[in-house]
Structures are given as structure tokens and as C-alpha cells.
Amino acid sequence: MEQPIAETEGRSFDGGCHCGAIRFRVQGPLRQILMCHCSDCLKISGTSWGASAARAENLDWLTEARPRWYRSSDWAERGFCSECGSQMFYRMDDRPLISIAPGAFDSSEMLSVAGQIFRSSHPAWGPVGSEITDLDNG
Numbered sequence: 631m632e633q634p635i636a637e638t639e640g641r642s643f644d645g646g647c648h649c650g651a652i653r654f655r656v657q658g659p660l661r662q663i664l665m666c667h668c669s670d671c672l673k674i675s676g677t678s679w680g681a682s683a684a685r686a687e688n689l690d691w692l693t694e695a696r697p698r699w700y701r702s703s704d705w706a707e708r709g710f711c712s713e714c715g716s717q718m719f720y721r722m723d724d725r726p727l728i729s730i731a732p733g734a735f736d737s738s739e740m741l742s743v744a745g746q747i748f749r750s751s752h753p754a755w756g757p758v759g760s761e762i763t764d765l766d767n768g
């Protein structure tokens with residue numbers, strides 16, 4: 631995993647959706663936040679989306695409810711709560727990582743933004759954070 635947060639190794643972090651139907655616990659290491667301004671993220675979340683990440687095998691569900699998965703492209707799907715709509719997860723096919731939205735964690739004090747992608751395709755009204763490193767050099 632790129633940009634793992636050393637302090638999160640061996641620790642666990644709890645989170646869940648807005649309505650509480652879905653709760654999860656994930657074991658570190660977590661990855662720093664990457665912001666994404668692609669057209670899929672803008673359309674699905676309303677604005678830019680961003681996520682930390684962890685190894686998918688390190689994620690456990692604490693509730694019986696599970697995310698509903700929406701296939702947003704040929705290569706990835708997004709997990710959200712079908713009750714409250716919280717968009718918490720993103721996973722690419724055949725990748726060992728699951729992306730987790732920072733806001734899904736009960737506390738996200740351990741995270742910071744490490745980079746962003748697709749900034750150049752964002753509409754003129756944004757995005758904020760133009761001082762953040764463009765990882766795609768776009």
C-alpha cells in the first residue's frame with residue numbers, strides 16, 4: 631500500500647454510516663487521504679470525493695447490515711448505506727484495498743490529505759485545496 635500511516639499499524643478504527651445501520655471496524659495500516667475530482671465522484675457524491683484505504687481483508691462488519699454496492703464503472707464499485715445513502719466505500723476489481731471515506735470513521739484525526747487526482751477536470755467552481763499535490767500531474 632502506498633503512503634501507509636505508520637501510527638495506524640496494528641490499531642483498529644471504527645466507523646459507520648450516518649443512520650448507524652452499518653458499522654465497521656478496520657485494522658491498520660490506513661492510507662492517507664486521496665481526493666478525487668473525477669466526473670464519477672462529482673456525480674455520485676455531489677462534489678469531490680476523498681478516501682483513506684485499508685486492506686480489504688482487514689475490514690470487519692459489526693452489524694448485520696451491509697453496504698449496497700453500485701457498479702460505477704467497468705473497473706470499480708461503490709458501497710453505500712441503502713437506508714441513509716452515506717457513500718463510504720470504493721473498491722476496484724482485483725485490488726486488495728478498499729477505500730474508506732474519512733467521514734465514515736468515528737474519528738478521522740489520524741488522517742490527512744496526501745494528494746489529489748483529476749483536479750484539471752473539475753468544473754471552474756473548484757476544487758478547494760489547489761495547493762495539494764496533483765498525483766496525476768493533470
Ligand SMILES: [Zn+2]
Nearest residue numbers: 647649711714
Ligand atoms: Zn445508514
Ligand SMILES: [Zn+2]
Nearest residue numbers: 666667668671
Ligand atoms: Zn473519482
